[in-house]
Each structure stands twice: as structure tokens, then as C-alpha cells.
Amino acid sequence: MGRLSLPERTFVADALRTETVGGVLLLVAAVAALIWANTPVRESYESVRDFHLGPAALGLNLSVEHWAADGLLAVFFFVAGIELKRELVAGDLRDPRAAALPVVAALCGMVMPALVYTLVGVTGGGSLAGWAVPTATDIAFALAVLAVLGTSLPSALRAFLLTLAVVDDLFAILIIAVFFTDDLDFAALGGAVVGLAVFWLLLRKGVRGWYVYVPLALVVWGLMYNSGIHATVAGVAMGLMLRCTPRVDEGEEHSPGEQVEHLVRPLSSGLAVPLFALFSAGVAVSGGALGEVFTQPETLGVVLGLVVGKAVGIFGGTWLTARFTSASLSDDLAWPDVFAVASLAGIGFTVSLLIGELAFADDPALSDGVKAAVLTGSLIATVLSGVLLKLRNARYRKLWEAEERDEDLSGVPDVYEQDDPAYHLRMAEIYERKAAEHRRLAEVTGGAGVGHDGPA
Template sequence: MTGGNRKDRTFLDRLPLPERTFVTDALRTETVGGMVLLAAATAALVWANTPLSSAYESIRDFHFGIDALGLDLSVAHWTADGLLAIFFFVAGAELKRELVVGELRHRRTAVLPVIAAVCGMAVPALLYGLVATSRGGTWNGWAVPMATDIAFALGVLAVIDTHLPSALRAFLLTLAIVDDLGAILVIAVFYTSTISFPALIGAALGLGLFFHLHTRRCVHGWYWYLPLALVIWGLTHASGVHATVAGVAMGLLLRVAKDGERGRRPAEHIAHLVRPLSAGVAIPLFALFAAGVSVSGDTFGDVVSNPEPLGVAVGLAAGKVLGIFGGSYLAVRFTGARLSRDLVWADVLAVAMLAGIGFTVSLLIGELVYPSPEDLEHIKAAVLLGSLASALLACVLLRARNSKYRRLYEEENLDVNADGIPDIYQRHTAAPDAPSRNRPRHGGDSGTPSTRER
């Protein structure tokens, strides 16, 4: 996603080595988590459509907690408000890293994927509105089809055994990060009905203490931060703001500059430690208690016949691909950039289709928008239908291009001298006008801290 000046800017070019290493490490965990997520979603669907469905509903709706603190919540509510705060914490940490030392820190590298991501949120919302209102529905669920589920998408890639190049995987990750930020802003702004200002001020003071300890004093030790994080989460929940906002706020406050004693970036290190908990436990448990809908001909018939569910399904399956692909194409065209010579526009189309898998955050927003169990069942079925259609269409294109992807993957990972650095990053050329993809990508992208790092 990098390039030089305006006239030679390249879209989806080979990543700098430090960025490629980070993306590979992050997505390796997400891929395993995606497989667990697929298993959890499948288990939920099977469980909810067997004679044991009453047991599923009983466990999902079972309440526990501290009533005096307003925390007597159902199991489903705990997974949505509590466990997903961990997911958004990791998302916040990843966004902070990308903005400070990653591919989003330079305008020239950020503009193309960000435009694609923003279009990938706006077009599904608009398409939802057009479909729903044209059939007599409302705009209430416009935010449901906005999100991309990176874990689910990577699980699909693992199932079909595709060798997607790192540039396309990084593009998918960027789309998901921007989507997560958009989702948390939508939740905070549009789905907060009443606010308790004393609790909100308390949460803000807690975040200030978190920032002071972590960034100003550089205090180490999880035993400082875990109790503080629980207090911040509890106060955020009590304030009326959705509790997941606390997670992304703490993630954004993590320090990115390298630790003087340990030589590592705390935001990267903490995200690396927490990501398995997020991808392997938090998201699958949320899916287990959110994806259990009754599946029948009548269910999907209701999706097609009711305006809001149909808008959600169309928004995911068609809106995402139109928004991301169209945004990418127009951004490249009007910024004077060019697509990487290793890829074709069909590759961008396939990733745009894959981004139509909006499972986790779409289900979360659906629960906020539609408190009625009957309406929520239809919305959940629409999310599943739209995500399934996106996954199947993406699989067709990705498998058709997999031989090309395999060659690129092998070239990216070839390390003949076994020094731990792929040979493609060690090719030097004497010709000053040689193609940029044959030159090592170090220097400013080497991961050296800049004065912007905090």
C-alpha cells in the first residue's frame, strides 16, 4: 500500500518488511481465531435448531452479576458488553499502531485504503436505506451492514486454503480496523439514549489515570491495569455509553514508542498478548450466544419479505463490494496511482466481497437497534444470509486466482540463505529507475521511532 510521490504511488504494493512481519503475526492469530469462530457460529446454529434449543435459550438468557452496581446481566449481555470490550481493546491498539508507525501514518499510504474503507461503510448504509424505505421500512438498521469481520474472513480463507498475498491481507486488515473505529463511533453517538454524567466523568478520570500510568510514568505490570480497566469498563457501562467504547479508548491510549528498557513497542506487545484471548475466546463466545437463530424456509422467507432484514442482507452482500471496490477504483483513478503490477482488479473485487462478511459487529449493532426478539431474529438471519453470500462469492474468485497467489506467496517467503529475511527484501539493483518492487523497502519504513510516536 505504499508508493513514492504522486505519479508513482502504487496501490497494494509489497509491504515494507517490518509492516509485513507485524501483519503476518497479527493475522496468524486471527486466522486460528477465525476457525474457532466458525466452529462457534456453527455450534450455535445447530444448537438453536435441535430439540435442545430451549436449553440454549435458557443459558443465553440466564442472569448473574451484582445487581447493586447495575451489572445483573444475561450471559448474552455479558459476552456482548464484556467480552467484546476485549475485542475492541485490541482494535484500538492496532489502530493506534497503524496511525503512529504503520501504513496509516503517511497520507500517501493511508488515503487509498481509508477511502476504500469509508466507502465500504457508507454505501452499505445507503443501500440499506434505499432497499428498506422503498419497501415501506425505516432507516433504523442502517449501521448493521457497515462492519467487516476480519476473524470470520480469515477463517474462510483458511477453509478454502488460499495463499492471499500479504498486501491483500493487510488491505483486508486495514478495512477491518477502520470499520471497527466507525462501528464504535456509531455505537457511542447513535445508540446512547441516556447518559449518567457522574459515571461518565468517573470513566474519563479512570482513562486519564490509565494514560498517566502507562504513557507518562511507564508503569509496568498487569496487576496495575487490570483492576483499573475493570473500573473504567464498569463506569462506562453505568454511564449509559456502550461498554465496548471503554475497550477501544484504552487501546488508543497505549504507548507506541519503543520501551527504553525492553526495546519493544508496548502497544504491539500488549496486543500480541491479548489477541489470542480476543480471537480465541471473546469473539467465539459472543458468536455462540448471538448466532443461534432458528433456520427454516420461513426464516429466510421473512428476510426477503421484510424491508429491514432485506436491507441488511443486500447491504452486506452488495453494498460492501460496491463501496470498497468502487472506492478503491475511484481513489486510484483520481489520485494518479496505479495498481500493483502483481495484482489485477479482480483481486480487489474478491477482497471487497470477502469484506461483506460482517458477522460479529453487525450482530452487536443489530442487538442494539432491535430489542424485540422477533425483529432481532430476522436481523440475525439477514446478517448470516448476507455474510454467507459474500463468503461464497469471494471464495469463487479467490480459488480461481489461487495459483497466482501461491506463486506470489512463495516468492514473498523464499529465504535461500536462511537468515530470517525473505530474499525479495534483499534484492539490490544498480539501475536508479528499476521498478520499486525490486528494491528493499527499508529506511523510513524500517520501524525506527519518529518524533510523532507516543
């Protein structure tokens, strides 16, 4: 877990910048939903959320809440699919040795919360249907917390958090596809598969134009929804099909996947996910409801899974990987840093809310309780990780400033140029110019104000 390569660092910085803005919007949407659902105008929230629209003949006469969960989140998972594809072919995950640490950490960070929930459910006699709820991490919300705290995490920790979230999203969609599919409509599923094949073939042939792909994507999404498999699977499948390596020999600077992601990510982070939060996070919160979060085994399991399971799972997975493989921690970082980021990963919002709706679709009261538990667990994880990150914030800022320093104004941080002879020549010229200015100043002032050590 050391300094990233310059191209990877640039990609991570751009991706996280957009996710941070989206995370702030997500935070605002969640707060707005809670206020709207806990004021005298609560009935208007429910009427808007439950309002149905769409063509019934196509099986798509859905409520606004379902359009947000099944439709808008397909955009979110489409971007997640592109991210995953890029990591697999051009990012850190293409090297099995480099991928081992975040992959193992992400897996442990999903298994441990599920075990914690199951243990609480078994001992408390509760339903085990929600075991997958605390397994997800919300990267946008986590980055929004970092933005609010003003924590300047070094690139290694930010990349670790982003890669965790990418792997987390992959396994979350697998969980949704495998465990939350009841009755399959094989005709619709076959149509969706044919649509995906056409999508892939058009990409292979180099066909361009949004007017070709957007209608096809809508058809694939509609067929996937009617097949019984959660419609977001269509989004991640199409994202994985995009080519994410540029053809340099053809003068291509950016791959189609990078170009599409650049265009769609703001739509995902700035519109799709916040709207989902607006119509999913609106649960009635009262003193009694919050008390029930810690008394019901299902809701307590979600809270403990997010707060304890995530932190212990990710930290333990990282430590075990470093202990028994060649993976290692950067000299600039310490194990408390890993634990702080692991605690931050306990903020499970978007996908956790989605899985909670799917797991308890037949029990609206328990579904609302699980949503309240997700909010409570995410809040506790936010406070805990915020305290831990603040304790190390001074150290993070020094590392971040060292990574960003560009004294020769070349546009490339100095840490990436230190092995370049041209860099040392530029720096020598800069220091000589400063020394000359210092000597001229000394001549004008007669040496007044000049330190014994000369120019800094």
C-alpha cells in the first residue's frame, strides 16, 4: 500500500473528485428525505414516493420509489461496471499481486458483517433474511464525510478505499442477482441476453452514437427487470463490456470506457444516487423507533455489522494479507490508518438500503426498521472514523502536501520526477535564481534581515 503511479493517481483523483461532490448531494438528499418524512407533510412524501407511472403493458408501471431503485441505480451500477473493467485491465487489479490486498480486504469486509448479523439473528431469534444488508460500502457517502471533515488522505489510502468500493460493488451485485431473484421469466431473460450480445457486438464493430446504445440499453434494462433478476444487473453487465484500454497505435488518447464514464459519472453521482436516497431514506425516526433499532435482532445485526463487522473484517483481512504474503504497508502509513479507513467503510448507505428493501419486501414495518438501522450504523461509523481520522489528520496533510508539491512548476508532482536528471537540473536553476535574488536583496539592505544560513 504505497504511492500510486502517476497515471493511476490522476485517474483516482478525478474519480474521487466527482464522487465527493456526488456524496455531498447524497448527504443533502438523505437529510431532506428524513426531514420530509418526519414533518406534518409526511403524507405528501408517501404519496409522491408511492405514485405509479410507466407502461403497464410492458410490466413497467412502477412506483417512483421503484423507478429510483431499479432504474436510476442501474446507472450507478453501469458506472461501477466500467470502474471494475478499468481496474481489471488497466488499473491495480490487473496485477494479481497488487490486487490481492484490496480484494481480500473487501471480501473479509463483506463476510464479517454477514457473520455478525447472522450471529445476532441466531442468538436473538430474528430473521436471517437481512444478512447481506451490512455487507455494502457507500463510497460516495464515505468521501462526502471526508470532504466535510477536511481530511487530506494520501493517495494510497484513497485508492485503497476506492478499490475496496469497486470490489464491494461487484460482490453486492452478485449477491443481489443470486440471492434476491425469486421467479425467473426465461423468455424475458433470454431477450435480455440477446440484447446484451447485440450491445457487445456493436461495441466490437466500433459502432458509435448514443442514439444507438441508449435505446438498446433501455430495452435490455426492461427485459432484465421483467425476467425477475434485479434490473441493476443489466447496468453492470453493459459497463463490463466497454473497452477500457486506449488504442495508442491508432492515436486514441482515451478509451471508449473512459469517455463514457466521464460523461455518465456526473449523472450517476449527481442525480441518480441522490434521487434514490431521497425516496429510500425517508423513514419515520422517533425516540421509540431509534430505541427499537437496538432491541430488534434484525436491526441490531445491521448496526453491529456495519460498525463492528466492516472495521474488523477489512482491518483483519489487510493485516492477514500483509502478514502472510509479500504485500506491505507504506513506510509513511501506520496500522491505525488502515483501521480508520476500515471504520469509514462501515458507511453503508445506497446499496445497503437497496438490499434492505429487497430482503424485507414483504414486511414494510421491518423494512423501515432496517433502513433506520442502516442510517444509525452509518452515522456511528461516520463519528468513529471521523475521530480516528482527525487524530492523524496532521500527518495526512503532510503526506498530501508532499505528494502535491511541484516546485519546478512542471505540472508533475516532484515525487514523480526525482529520478529524472532533467528535474534535478530544473531544481538547481530554481535554487540558483533564489540565491541570486537573496544576494541582491542583501546588497540593497546591507545584509539586514539576512539569516546566517543564507537563502532557504
